[in-house]
Amino acid sequence: MNIILRLAWRNLWRQPRRTWLTTGAMVFSNTLLIFMMSLQFGTYELMIDNSLQSFSGHLQVQAPGYIDDSKMRQSVPGVRALAETYRQDAVFENVAARGTAFALASSDDRSYGIQVIGVEPGFEPGVSNIPGLVKEGRYLDGIDATEIIIGAVLARNLRVDIGDELTMLGTGRDGSFAAAIVSIVGIFDSGIAALDRSIAEIPLGLFQDTFAMDGAGHQVVITTADLAYVPAAKLEAENLLPPDSSLVVHDWDALQPGLRQAIQADLTSAWFMYIVLVVLVAFSVMNTQLMSVLERTKEFGIVMSLGLTPGRLGRLVMLETALMGIMGLLLGAVLGALVTAWLSVVGFSYPGMEEMAANFNLPARMYPKISLLTLFGGPAIVLIGTLASALYPALRLYRLQPVEAMRAA
Amino acid sequence: MRQLQILAILAWRNLWRNHRRTLIMISAVTIGVWAMIFMTALMRGMVNEMLRDGIQVLPGHVQIHHPDYRDDPSINNLIPGTEDELESIFGGQEFEAWAGRVRVPAVITSERESRGITLLGIDPIAEAPISFVFDDIVEGRFLKDGADSGVVIGRKMVDKLDTRLGKRVVLMSQDPENEIADRGFRVVGIFDSDPDSHEETFVFAGKETIQKMLGVEDRVTEVVFLGQDIRNVEALLKKVSGLTDSSLDVEPWYELDTYLGAMVKMMDGFVLVWVIVIFLALSFGLVNTLVMAVFERIREIGLMLALGMPPVNIVGQVIVESLALLTIGLALGNALAWLAVVTLEDGIDISAVAQGMEMMGASSVLYPVLHMTDVITANIVVLVLGFLASLSPAWRASRYQPVEAITKV
Numbered sequence: 075m076n077i078i079l080r081l082a083w084r085n086l087w088r089q090p091r092r093t094w095l096t097t098g099a100m101v102f103s104n105t106l107l108i109f110m111m112s113l114q115f116g117t118y119e120l121m122i123d124n125s126l127q128s129f130s131g132h133l134q135v136q137a138p139g140y141i142d143d144s145k146m147r148q149s150v151p152g153v154r155a156l157a158e159t160y161r162q163d164a165v166f167e168n169v170a171a172r173g174t175a176f177a178l179a180s181s182d183d184r185s186y187g188i189q190v191i192g193v194e195p196g197f198e199p200g201v202s203n204i205p206g207l208v209k210e211g212r213y214l215d216g217i218d219a220t221e222i223i224i225g226a227v228l229a230r231n232l233r234v235d236i237g238d239e240l241t242m243l244g245t246g247r248d249g250s251f252a253a254a255i256v257s258i259v260g261i262f263d264s265g266i267a268a269l270d271r272s273i274a275e276i277p278l279g280l281f282q283d284t285f286a287m288d289g290a291g292h293q294v295v296i297t298t299a300d301l302a303y304v305p306a307a308k309l310e311a312e313n314l315l316p317p318d319s320s321l322v323v324h325d326w327d328a329l330q331p332g333l334r335q336a337i338q339a340d341l342t343s344a345w346f347m348y349i350v351l352v353v354l355v356a357f358s359v360m361n362t363q364l365m366s367v368l369e370r371t372k373e374f375g376i377v378m379s380l381g382l383t384p385g386r387l388g389r390l391v392m393l394e395t396a397l398m399g400i401m402g403l404l405l406g407a408v409l410g411a412l413v414t415a416w417l418s419v420v421g422f423s424y425p426g427m428e429e430m431a432a433n434f435n436l437p438a439r440m441y442p443k444i445s446l447l448t449l450f451g452g453p454a455i456v457l458i459g460t461l462a463s464a465l466y467p468a469l470r471l472y473r474l475q476p477v478e479a480m481r482a483a
Numbered sequence: 484m485r486q487l488q489i490l491a492i493l494a495w496r497n498l499w500r501n502h503r504r505t506l507i508m509i510s511a512v513t514i515g516v517w518a519m520i521f522m523t524a525l526m527r528g529m530v531n532e533m534l535r536d537g538i539q540v541l542p543g544h545v546q547i548h549h550p551d552y553r554d555d556p557s558i559n560n561l562i563p564g565t566e567d568e569l570e571s572i573f574g575g576q577e578f579e580a581w582a583g584r585v586r587v588p589a590v591i592t593s594e595r596e597s598r599g600i601t602l603l604g605i606d607p608i609a610e611a612p613i614s615f616v617f618d619d620i621v622e623g624r625f626l627k628d629g630a631d632s633g634v635v636i637g638r639k640m641v642d643k644l645d646t647r648l649g650k651r652v653v654l655m656s657q658d659p660e661n662e663i664a665d666r667g668f669r670v671v672g673i674f675d676s677d678p679d680s681h682e683e684t685f686v687f688a689g690k691e692t693i694q695k696m697l698g699v700e701d702r703v704t705e706v707v708f709l710g711q712d713i714r715n716v717e718a719l720l721k722k723v724s725g726l727t728d729s730s731l732d733v734e735p736w737y738e739l740d741t742y743l744g745a746m747v748k749m750m751d752g753f754v755l756v757w758v759i760v761i762f763l764a765l766s767f768g769l770v771n772t773l774v775m776a777v778f779e780r781i782r783e784i785g786l787m788l789a790l791g792m793p794p795v796n797i798v799g800q801v802i803v804e805s806l807a808l809l810t811i812g813l814a815l816g817n818a819l820a821w822l823a824v825v826t827l828e829d830g831i832d833i834s835a836v837a838q839g840m841e842m843m844g845a846s847s848v849l850y851p852v853l854h855m856t857d858v859i860t861a862n863i864v865v866l867v868l869g870f871l872a873s874l875s876p877a878w879r880a881s882r883y884q885p886v887e888a889i890t891k892v
Contacts, residue, residue, distance in 0.1 A: 091774055227554075351760075351764055357768060429745035
């Protein structure tokens with residue numbers, strides 16, 4: 075083995091320029107793959123976190139059909155008691171009950187249609203980042219207080235400030251006319267115009283009174299310590315539902331189906347690019363190895379007539395390729411890690427990215443994230459592609475006739 | 484001339500001395516070029532669909548607003564000037580289409596549910612070339628004229644409001660004095676849209692009816708213009724700006740929808756980056772092939788030099804060889820890409836990730852689109868960079884000392 079390894083290594087350096095060029099192709103692709111994959115996976119993680127943190131949580135208990143139609147009637151009876159039951163179970167990190175309705179909010183000067191969310195002020199900060207984004211004033215206080223917090227854009231549009239009053243008009247659960255006067259105690263600024271323009275939160279008790287909810291709400295929102303615990307937590311949440319209730323538990327994937335699909339669509343197009351890169355590198359390697367086999371025809375003929383089997387020669391060629399591939403992998407990994415590490419500190423941006431990113435709740439600068447998968451996933455595939463492409467030149471050796479080969483020019 | 488012919492013949496024959504190597508390299512170039520063009524066609528197709536759904540639909544190509552309207556889309560920020568005045572300014576001009584609209588946030592209420600929506604009071608006749616709804620009425624009819632007393636709502640909205648064709652709904656918004664203005668409407672038509680989100684966002688009613696309801700006489704909040712080519716709206720923009728009072732906002736679609744604007748601008752950059760990345764991956768193999776081709780001909784090149792062939796002809800020979808190889812690869816790659824696009828002309832169904840595509844603003848069928856400019860970019864980049872990449876091996880070949888080269892074993 076040792077002698078074959080040494081032979082292979084020396085053979086590589088008979089044509090250093092060629093070896094470096096072939097390795098260069100691998101290093102180039104590997105660096106690119108590492109950077110692109112790190113950026114992608116970093117982005118996905120942020121996309122999921124940002125979208126789930128703002129509202130939907132990891133799990134929600136809802137009435138059947140609410141996820142599609144979100145009608146007032148599709149409510150969860152005794153929602154606060156149910157949330158309390160869940161809170162007793164340590165599997166769930168944070169649990170909060172909510173109600174959701176649409177209302178026309180009017181100030182002295184302006185009226186806008188908004189989404190009013192009834193929340194439990196004590197528990198909501200655990201499941202949503204909105205309470206933490208209150209930049210002016212404070213978050214809601216008591217469960218029955220006639221208070222409201224609104225988004226910064228909505229405050230600007232309604233021309234109101236902390237302490238002003240808003241009138242809300244809407245429809246109650248039973249179809250009755252719903253109205254309330256609330257005073258603004260806080261203004262949040264999430265930086266996402268769509269949220270800041272259209273969302274307001276009031277205490278759940280007030281919400282239930284105003285919209286004739288009769289103790290019901292629309293969701294119990296649950297977060298777990300990690301996304302990985304979600305499937306187990308979902309089972310547990312289903313077990314804890316009151317007997318013979320028709321309520322259902324949805325995980326984040328069902329709550330935000332667009333999210334996973336956007337990631338999938340992006341992954342698919344990325345895979346296409348990755349595969350093209352790998353195939354191009356494979357061709358380059360195939361060419362190199364074919365040449366290096368062809369130019370050694372005479373030499374191979376001699377060693378074969380001395381008794382070396384084509385199988386061992388084939389292994390020699392494969393070993394040369396593997397050495398080259400490993401070099402490409404290591405150099406590529408080092409270079410890719412350096413480039414990515416640098417960008418994960420200074421961040422990465424390109425013209426137009428800010429507008430695109432805002433659409434997916436992402437910041438304007440991206441920080442790629444290196445993991446073992448992104449560091450070695452791509453290069454490993456390049457290595458496999460490389461070895462596969464060397465099979466053709468290696469297998470050709472079986473057709474070599476020693477006598478003819480020795481006579482080759 | 485004669486000399487060039489000889490060079491070309493020499494180069495061509497050299498290319499086929501080792502047909503395996505040449506074929507492998509040509510395959511690599513073909514796959515690379517195919518990937519460049521096909522991937523670009525897919526992305527272009529996606530962006531085109533996004534433009535069709537996102538821009539042709541409602542924003543038109545250029546819009547005029549009150550300077551405060553974009554931040555505060557309220558009925559208070561009307562465009563100064565009555566219908567007749569607008570007509571006298573824009574009526575005589577040549578536009579593909581133009582229309583005034585009342586566009587305000589509103590709340591729609593059925594017997595059971597309330598939703599926040601964007602209410603569009605339109606003149607269906609003037610809007611016919613602009614809005615999407617006309618093609619997609621699935622039940623009932625579209626608005627007859629500006630004085631129509633019915634509303635047209637989306638299919639999803641019908642479900643959410645628990646209403647149906649022929650039933651009454653109430654629209655609520657504010658009038659300029661911030662009094663609640665409301666009016667009952669009969670649902671006369673139901674539309675279907677792609678992306679689905681329009682169905683939940685927009686409600687259409689007659690312009691005059693809405694003006695009466697809001698008490699704004701014959702004033703509008705926006706004027707929308709359609710030009711001939713969405714990618715070239717500068718002329719239209721200039722024309723509209725020239726006609727309008729300078730205190731008003733005149734904005735092209737890419738400023739109204741910055742996400743789409745950024746997307747389209749980024750596409751051009753993406754095409755170039757993608758083409759160059761693929762070429763770089765190819766270039767290692769190309770240079771390698773040339774280096775090898777030169778290396779195995781050292782003696783022959785030395786002989787030609789010794790016989791008096793000027794070094795520049797050696798350079799020419801290698802470059803012609805390289806360009807011939809690239810040209811064959813390009814021709815095949817272009818043909819393959821064209822074939823792929825024609826085969827998939829009817830669209831690729833990607834509805835498995837429809838909601839994800841919707842998040843990106845794209846529809847669920849992907850139609851690849853070949854842009855001549857992209858094809859030209861790809862071909863030029865490959866030829867120019869290919870030429871540059873072959874300079875170094877060609878130069879080295881012409882620098883051999885004839886005597887040394889001939890005697891080299």
